[in-house]
Amino acid sequence: MIAAKPDRAAGTGAAPWLSAHPVLATLFIALTATTFALGSTVIRFAYDAGAGTLTIVMTRTTIAAVGLALVLAALRVRVRLDRRERWAAPLIGLFMAGYSGAFYMGLEYMPVALTVLTFYTYPLITGLFAWALGQERFGVAGWVALPVAFVGLVLALDVTGGGFSLVGAAWAMLGAAGFSAVLILSAVLLPKRADTRPRTLVMLATSSAACIVATFATGAVWFPTTAAGWSGLIGSAVCYALAMTAILYAASVLGATRVAAVMNFEPLASLALTFLILGERLGPWQIVGALLVVAVIFAFRPRRAAPADLAPQGEGASP
Numbered sequence: 001m002i003a004a005k006p007d008r009a010a011g012t013g014a015a016p017w018l019s020a021h022p023v024l025a026t027l028f029i030a031l032t033a034t035t036f037a038l039g040s041t042v043i044r045f046a047y048d049a050g051a052g053t054l055t056i057v058m059t060r061t062t063i064a065a066v067g068l069a070l071v072l073a074a075l076r077v078r079v080r081l082d083r084r085e086r087w088a089a090p091l092i093g094l095f096m097a098g099y100s101g102a103f104y105m106g107l108e109y110m111p112v113a114l115t116v117l118t119f120y121t122y123p124l125i126t127g128l129f130a131w132a133l134g135q136e137r138f139g140v141a142g143w144v145a146l147p148v149a150f151v152g153l154v155l156a157l158d159v160t161g162g163g164f165s166l167v168g169a170a171w172a173m174l175g176a177a178g179f180s181a182v183l184i185l186s187a188v189l190l191p192k193r194a195d196t197r198p199r200t201l202v203m204l205a206t207s208s209a210a211c212i213v214a215t216f217a218t219g220a221v222w223f224p225t226t227a228a229g230w231s232g233l234i235g236s237a238v239c240y241a242l243a244m245t246a247i248l249y250a251a252s253v254l255g256a257t258r259v260a261a262v263m264n265f266e267p268l269a270s271l272a273l274t275f276l277i278l279g280e281r282l283g284p285w286q287i288v289g290a291l292l293v294v295a296v297i298f299a300f301r302p303r304r305a306a307p308a309d310l311a312p313q314g315e316g317a318s319p
Contacts, residue, residue: 025250026262028246028250029247029250029262029263029265030262030265030269031246032243032246032247032250032263033243033262033263033264033265033266033269034265034266034269034273035239035242035243035246036239036240036243036263036266036269037116037266037267037269037270037273038235038239038269038273039060039235039236039237039238039239039240039243040107040112040115040116040236040270041112041270041273041274041277041278042231042232042235042236042239042277043056043104043107043112043232043233043236044107044112044232044278045224045228045229045231045232045233046224046229046230046232046233046236047107047108047232048228048229049224049225049226049228049229049230049232050222050223050224050225050229051222051223051224051229051232051233052215052220052221052222053101053104053105053107053108053220054101054211054214054215054218054220054221055215055220055221055222055223056104056233056236057097057100057101057104057211058208058211058212058214058215059233059234059237060100060236060237060240061096061097061100061204061207061208061211062208062211062212062237063237063238063240063241064204064208064237064240064241064244065201065204065205065207065208067241067244067245068197068200068201068204068241068244068245069201069205071197071245072197072198072201077195077197077198078198079198079201079202080198081198081199081202082191084189084190084191085190085191085199085202088185088189088190089190089199089202089203089206090202090203090206091185091189092182092185092186092189092190092203093202093203093204093205093206093207093210094206094207094210095178095181095182095185096182096203096204096206096207097206097207097208097210097211097214098178099174099175099176099177099178099179099181099182100175100207100211101175101211101214102171102172102174102175102178103115103119103171103172103175105168105171105175106118106119106168106169106171106172106175107168108168108171109165109167109168109171110164110165110168110169110172111274111278111280112270112274112278112280113267113270113271113274113275113280113282113290114156114164114168114169114172115168115172116266116267116270117153117156117267117270117271117290117293117294118153118169118172118173118176119172119173119175119176119179120176120264120266120267120293120294121149121153121173121176121293122176122177122179122180122183123264124149124296125176125177125180126180126183126184129180129181129184133184133188148292148296149292149293149296151289151292152288152289152290152291152292152293152295152296153289153293154289155285155286155288155289155290155292156282156286156287156289156290156292156293247263264294267290267293267294268294271287271290
């Protein structure tokens with residue numbers, strides 16, 4: 001009971017202004033999605049300066065884990081897990097490390113905007129997984145959404161153009177499948193609770209530890225060699241930590257489903273930021289395809305959205 005009091009206090013202090021102003025709440029979540037997109041964009045500078053994928057993921061997850069640990073310590077929130085969470089949270093943390101690594105491998109081969117767009121097919125993959133497991137009904141809308149999203153993705157990737165990479169697309173899709181696995185496992189294995197931050201910390205800590213072991217075991221410790229590269233690496237990690245904290249706050253105040261819907265703004269933010277910061281340009285048909293994919297993601301809603309409800313609660317909410 002002692003650990004629960006700070007949570008209630010935190011939720012009753014600054015929370016009402018967000019829940020009482022729908023427009024501001026939407027802008028807050030959209031800003032969070034943009035922060036995630038900014039982190040994915042500036043990491044290109046780290047790659048160009050020689051940073052390796054394992055090093056990037058290790059740095060990002062470690063900073064996020066330390067940041068969340070400091071927040072919980074400041075709020076005097078004790079990290080208590082029930083019996084199932086003690087083994088399920090670390091297991092899901094390993095999947096978090098895996099999908100993050102796959103996503104960033106995709107960035108090595110493809111432009112940022114296309115990699116993010118490919119990764120954001122995960123709501124459709126999650127819907128298919130849930131349908132296969134009998135957790136939800138895949139209605140007519142779902143079966144229409146899948147081919148439309150596929151056509152849009154083919155147009156956006158422009159498989160005959162210079163920016164497309166089959167290897168990069170495969171890595172991004174593997175990351176999307178890994179993230180879908182995180183959502184499904186979270187829905188199946190983890191009990192519902194009001195405050196998911198303690199187990200989120202365990203997941204991030206496990207993911208960080210796995211990345212540290214993998215990085216040093218393989219000898220792939222490749223940090224950036226320029227100031228711009230270091231700025232991109234640290235900037236991306238800070239964006240991830242800040243956005244993760246913000247999304248936890250928003251989910252606790254507004255509810256996870258509402259947050260998940262607005263978080264689909266991230267692919268659009270990536271398109272804009274990569275153009276403004278990196279100069280990445282998409283052709284007219286690529287833009288049409290990207291808008292098709294994003295429109296399907298916004299429109300696609302499973303009838304039983306338990307996996308989606310878990311997505312923004314810090315359990316691997318975004319790449």
